[in-house]
Amino acid sequence: xxxxxxxxxxxxxxxxxxxxxxxxxxxxxxxxxxxxxxxxxxxxxxxxxxxxxxxxxxxxxxxxxxxxxxxxxxxxxxxxxxxxxxxxxxxxxxxxxxxxxxxxxxxxxxxxxxxxxxxxxxxxxxxxxxxxxxxxxxxxxxxxxxxxxxxxxxxxxxxxxxxxxxxxxxxxxxxxxxxxxxxxxxxxxxxxxxxxxxxxxxxxxxx
DNA sequence: AATCGTTCCAACCGCCGGAGC
DNA sequence: AGCTCCGGCGGTTGGAACGAT
Numbered sequence: 001x002x003x004x005x006x007x008x009x010x011x012x013x014x015x016x017x018x019x020x021x022x023x024x025x026x027x028x029x030x031x032x033x034x035x036x037x038x039x040x041x042x043x044x045x046x047x048x049x050x051x052x053x054x055x056x057x058x059x060x061x062x063x064x065x066x067x068x069x070x071x072x073x074x075x076x077x078x079x080x081x082x083x084x085x086x087x088x089x090x091x092x093x094x095x096x097x098x099x100x101x102x103x104x105x106x107x108x109x110x111x112x113x114x115x116x117x118x119x120x121x122x123x124x125x126x127x128x129x130x131x132x133x134x135x136x137x138x139x140x141x142x143x144x145x146x147x148x149x150x151x152x153x154x155x156x157x158x159x160x161x162x163x164x165x166x167x168x169x170x171x172x173x174x175x176x177x178x179x180x181x182x183x184x185x186x187x188x189x190x191x192x193x194x195x196x197x198x199x200x201x202x203x204x205x206x207x
Numbered sequence: 208a209a210t211c212g213t214t215c216c217a218a219c220c221g222c223c224g225g226a227g228c
Numbered sequence: 229a230g231c232t233c234c235g236g237c238g239g240t241t242g243g244a245a246c247g248a249t
Contacts, residue, residue, distance in 0.1 A: 102238070104215095108214095
């Protein structure tokens with residue numbers, strides 16, 4: 001997928017040589033400071049391109065190849081719950097990237113789940129209507145820990161639990177980023193009860 | 208073997224929120 | 229308050245690979 005370059009920066013497919021340079025740079029300096037990476041690595045690429053290449057392809061432990069049945073099941077269930085929050089879904093699939101999940105959904109599951117090509121009476125009826133609130137924080141705020149407890153306390157004092165109810169002392173990821181509301185509590189509970197993994201374990205995502 | 212249509216997926220793009228000034 | 233920079237996200241693109249005819 002070779003494309004032209006703008007302002008002298010290379011675009012398109014990465015070469016093996018570029019991969020080696022990027023990998024060694026990240027191994028030496030660590031992840032982050034992506035604006036410095038092109039210079040450090042001696043790459044004629046923009047910071048975004050470097051970051052994407054690392055996260056989607058070069059990062060260790062990335063799982064490649066066909067999605068297993070349990071992974072597909074997880075994607076379907078989590079998509080039902082989260083919508084197109086690919087990074088969150090990928091966070092529950094070890095070794096899979098958000099790009100992988102998104103691509104898999106778009107090529108394999110979207111038509112399936114939206115019932116395209118099926119008779120009306122065979123279209124899925126059990127999709128939970130989820131309101132995904134945007135925008136959402138992507139970094140953890142400094143005063144997060146107290147905020148999370150406050151939110152939890154507030155929610156527990158209300159009569160109607162919401163999807164983003166959060167137990168205290170859970171990970172910032174779920175506290176800060178899990179901004180969803182389902183139509184009803186029942187829909188939310190149905191969603192979790194249908195999952196094939198221990199729903200409680202989702203709170204233990206490493207930060 | 209050649210052509211055409213479809214699928215796959217790596218990479219780009221535009222946008223957003225947070226942080227710092 | 230407003231601006232800029234940065235990291236990060238989801239949507240989209242388009243070339244490669246594959247299958248059907």
